[in-house]
Amino acid sequence: MEKNVLANTLTLDSVRESLIRQEDTVIFYLIERAKYPINSPVYHPSFAGVSGSLVDYIVKHTEALQSKVTIEELFQFTGASININKTIWDMYFNQLLPLFVSEGNDGNYVQTATCDLQCLQALSRRIHYGKFVAEVKFMDAPEDYGPAIQAQNRDALMELLTFKSVEEMVKQRVKKKAMVFGQEVCLGDSKGKYKVDPSVVSRLYEEWVMPLTKKVQVEYLLCRLD
Numbered sequence: 298m299e300k301n302v303l304a305n306t307l308t309l310d311s312v313r314e315s316l317i318r319q320e321d322t323v324i325f326y327l328i329e330r331a332k333y334p335i336n337s338p339v340y341h342p343s344f345a346g347v348s349g350s351l352v353d354y355i356v357k358h359t360e361a362l363q364s365k366v367t368i369e370e371l372f373q374f375t376g377a378s379i380n381i382n383k384t385i386w387d388m389y390f391n392q393l394l395p396l397f398v399s400e401g402n403d404g405n406y407v408q409t410a411t412c413d414l415q416c417l418q419a420l421s422r423r424i425h426y427g428k429f430v431a432e433v434k435f436m437d438a439p440e441d442y443g444p445a446i447q448a449q450n451r452d453a454l455m456e457l458l459t460f461k462s463v464e465e466m467v468k469q470r471v472k473k474k475a476m477v478f479g480q481e482v483c484l485g486d487s488k489g490k491y492k493v494d495p496s497v498v499s500r501l502y503e504e505w506v507m508p509l510t511k512k513v514q515v516e517y518l519l520c521r522l523d
């Protein structure tokens with residue numbers, strides 16, 4: 298199969314390094330979103346002056362503009378287009394958001410929706426990066442992955458691509474990053490107050506980000522030999 302040039306320069310180490318750097322991006326955007334309370338009018342199905350909710354409107358129009366200058370397809374190695382953005386969207390708004398923003402309404406609706414978009418894009422990019430992870434894992438051991446792909450055996454693929462010790466490190470590192478990046482900085486003693494609860498960040502990774510990244514990996518591998 299024709300390989301994207303990118304695939305030849307990727308290694309498991311370089312892919313993991315990118316995932317580690319992306320943790321910073323995800324956490325900084327969560328911290329930015331936490332600056333505002335929930336601001337529920339942003340999610341109301343009809344917002345004055347726009348069709349649909351404000352967040353739908355901002356996401357749709359910003360992405361339309363961004364897609365004019367980026368070619369996301371560059372990130373795909375096969376014709377299979379794996380896209381779990383619907384799942385990420387539901388997870389973010391229904392489960393994650395209430396865990397790290399305060400109640401209330403401060404009127405900063407456009408800023409709030411913009412922060413949501415940035416969080417969603419950072420999470421989506423991180424999770425869909427599973428395609429790269431899967432490709433390097435396959436290239437490193439086609440003799441292991443090949444039979445499981447031919448048998449379309451999801452469980453076997455999941456087992457092959459899972460590294461529990463790496464997952465444990467990710468969880469601990471993102472918690473530590475949330476503490477370092479999100480601490481209140483003051484000149485006297487710091488009171489250990491965080492802008493985003495570090496345990497919410499490790500839970501985000503444990504319950505959603507890593508399982509979804511692995512789901513993307515499995516879906517990618519299932520059609521790797523098509």
Ligand SMILES: C=C(O[C@@H]1C=C(C(=O)O)C=C[C@H]1O)C(=O)O
Pocket residue numbers: 313316430458459460461463464467506507508510511
């Ligand atoms: C991303 C990888 O694959 C799996 C998913 C992980 C993640 O999403 O962080 C971590 C370890 C693996 O179980 C990897 O091996 O680095």
